[in-house]
Amino acid sequence: MVKDAKIIDISYDYAPIIKMDPTLFINRVKYQSIHDIERYGKYLVFILDTDAMIMHMRMEGKFYIKKINDHVSSHEHVIFSFSDGRQMRYHDVRKFGTIHLLDKNSYKNQYPINGLGKEPKDLDPLDFYQLIHHRKTAIKNVLLNQHIISGLGNIYVDETLFLSGIHPKRLANKITKKEASKLVTSAREVLDKAIALGGSTIRSYTSSLGVHGRFQNELNVHTKFGEPCPKCQNTIVKMKVGGRTSYVCESCQK
DNA sequence: AGATGGACCCGTACGC
């Protein structure tokens, strides 16, 4: 529980994660308290006294709460020390995560939060159709575009497309209203189930508590190259779509 | 407007 924790110091060993001058960042965050934590798509937002600290943890970033004397892992890149002796440590093997600091009164209107699309659970299926029906790119690119619909990554897009019976290379402007609706409801289903099972541990992802997810056991197509489709037994194929590895049952997905 | 490819990073899984 970090709510109401007061940050009295910050250290880092890898500056590029902090998307501003690190000294400025430290001076601004120091002595502010964490009042709330919000989430927008894949971004986590710590609401402080006057600022909003906006985190993106990419694929495997996570926060650990430890004691000040606990061993510091070489993958812990930003350490927030609290007044109560605990530390909140940002752990990121790939160093891909980002931290932005913005005024808490206006961060929603600024990059990186301002351009985000709605999440599947908040997106009206007909609105989704309106957003995509003029787009000439592959439907998979649309589903991965956080400015159109937020919250889906590569794994969950593959699963959403499978449940919808739609091929990742289908052009967005060829998607019918009925199919657009199916995509939104499938995306909700995929995310709800993945969240309930603690996410997908495919490479090295674990939760902040080091717990492995279990959704990888429920995957229908993603990573299933060469295996039979759970619906029709056709062999699942692997291909690139928009530069991203994609797994498809070409018998079920048209 | 859209597609493409590179950049960022490094543990893992390979091939030799």
Add this chain to the structure above:
DNA sequence: TGCGTACGGGTCCATC
């Protein structure tokens, strides 16, 4: 055993 290399994840950016 040890080395080299490809890969992938999310996002931005330059270029076509």
